[in-house]
Amino acid sequence: MISKDMVKLGTQRSVIREIFELGKLRAAIVGRENIHDFSIGNPNVPAPQEVKDAIKDIVDNESPVAYHSYTSSPGADETRDAIASSLNRRFGTNFTKANMFISCGAAASLNICLKAMTASSDDEYIVFAPYFSEYKFFIEAAGGKFVMIPADTEAFQIDFDLFEKAINKNTKAVLINSPNNPSGVVYTEETIKKLAKILVEKSKEYGEIIYLISDEPYRELVYGNVVVPFVTKYYDNTLVCYSYSKSLSLPGERIGYVLIPSEVGNFEDMFAAVAGSARILGYVCAPSLFQKVITKCVDVMPDLTIYERNRNLLNDSLTKMGYRVAKPDGAFYLFFAAPDGDSIAFCEKAKEHDLLLVPGDGFGCPGYMRLSYCVQTEQIERALPVFQKLI
């Protein structure tokens, strides 16, 4: 007998994948242009020219042994240096390469951190709805307990009353994701400050550090004048999980990092635990050519023109039609309420018009729907009459 849990995890396609597959099926019947598919968060903006230039520069001018060899497990020194310096320039921090562990993307980073921290099966991880559905599986795979705080559906910040009540002596860490998937909402500085204050107090009360894990693949995707607070500046015991998947449109390349500030309690043990955990999850090193590419492109920022245009068009149109929309300041998601509160029924009805949305239920937030707007603007224009019809 093999592992039933793994069979189940491999068989149960996520709801998002199910809807995506349906879209492909319907496209084959009625034509791609007649499908309003807003189900998947796959960046449609190509990687910036600098990435292509960097790849060609490296393969043209360096030796394959230099760019295809193993790096040390936390990554190449030059890559770790370059990222630390870039963060310092942008956020006024004081990181060095000693704080950087280059990883195979955000999912790898999260799994590595969770495995590094989990010391007992009593360890609890607090997550705020709406949350990225895989978190639950990652936390349980590391041997911890998943604790969900229901959504604050007023502002999609944090329901601090429920949060404070959920913290106990077993709380190992709190996992946040801002800009958020699925809501597109950015936590305000006020939210981060209040969160930090509670974590300081509760760590003191229980005599054990409560860590903060900040999952930030969408950090660079914000619109207007919105600023994403850089979390390590507000709370010492923060680990940042980052990925270049969205900011440089490199989701397939699996490259990102874990940032472990020196201020983290027992810093040396934490860094060692991250390395140990990466080791036994099978991560030998992050892809070496792309470590070099990142080194060259560390200050390249994404072109947000299309995403911002899409977000404005959708937000304005849906609001005008009378939909209740969460403040869409970041990522490429719009989260909005089903008019009658039943998101599953709404999504089913939408399907009849070949409009594909993801119900919020799988993100711990029933009554709402996620719409990914990393699509062509024309697709949105074609879909607007359907949204009008459905309200």
Place this chain on the structure above:
Amino acid sequence: MISKDMVKLGTQRSVIREIFELGKLRAAIVGRENIHDFSIGNPNVPAPQEVKDAIKDIVDNESPVAYHSYTSSPGADETRDAIASSLNRRFGTNFTKANMFISCGAAASLNICLKAMTASSDDEYIVFAPYFSEYKFFIEAAGGKFVMIPADTEAFQIDFDLFEKAINKNTKAVLINSPNNPSGVVYTEETIKKLAKILVEKSKEYGEIIYLISDEPYRELVYGNVVVPFVTKYYDNTLVCYSYSKSLSLPGERIGYVLIPSEVGNFEDMFAAVAGSARILGYVCAPSLFQKVITKCVDVMPDLTIYERNRNLLNDSLTKMGYRVAKPDGAFYLFFAAPDGDSIAFCEKAKEHDLLLVPGDGFGCPGYMRLSYCVQTEQIERALPVFQKLI
């Protein structure tokens, strides 16, 4: 408190890494050319020209959205197809893309398979010494028990008497690695046949499939007319873990696969469990650009000229001096006995001459030493007098 196990795993550098670091330290003092460093298995033959051509062809002629996007989790269809067809051409097999799960290299493949199979903490995995030291950590991380069969130091094949005695109702799988790290020995067809026969009998006896996991990163690195038996042809319940790290000199790129033949019992469950396990270890997909590179280079074979010359020179010289050497048919390792049986003392003495070897103790085979000959031939020529002095 964080995980003590992970801190330990991250702090204890492997013996190999320790020796490698010593080499760097000594090189800074006496000069790189005076260090005889045979500690690390990092290919020194550059990736073939076809790899560079493939990278440039893809970035010049395809869209970044096509080559940097997520693939489905088992890999891009074209890559899975290409590898299956290449295996069929070379080994007369009948694989299709449905048998291929593209992964982030052999360490990822092994961890994925072990996690997929382990259903209970009683599950045992049998490994034959000498074995790659990380196996123990991988098996324990998956929640299984590591069972080592001592080395057959006559031929470095398998001690079948000890093996048969070790099998019991908890035996989940047997893990082999041929060509072998650290011995460089290739299992003969006779060995594989006998192994298969026992596994068939014992699976029947206990009424449970005993799987065979074949870790084959060195499959393409063999010398003379030696043939590496293709294991799935001898035993139905075989999973192959492969990596392009050594065959295409791409260790840093983390690209390989798990091959799951349709003949594997409960094939669909096993494939699903592999997918589920990859999912919760944080492997979203294998690096996408290199999936395309592999598709184009699937039939490219490594240039073995340097390795073969090094192997012949070392084997002939050491044998002539009177050292007892394991038959070095594959990989880029030579395994030889300490003249007085004390490999740790021999390695310490060698260090005084700046000759860096890895004692076999960490590979479960005390009394022997591993020598990596993926080095410049001149380094071997310079080191030979030291070997002469030490015997």
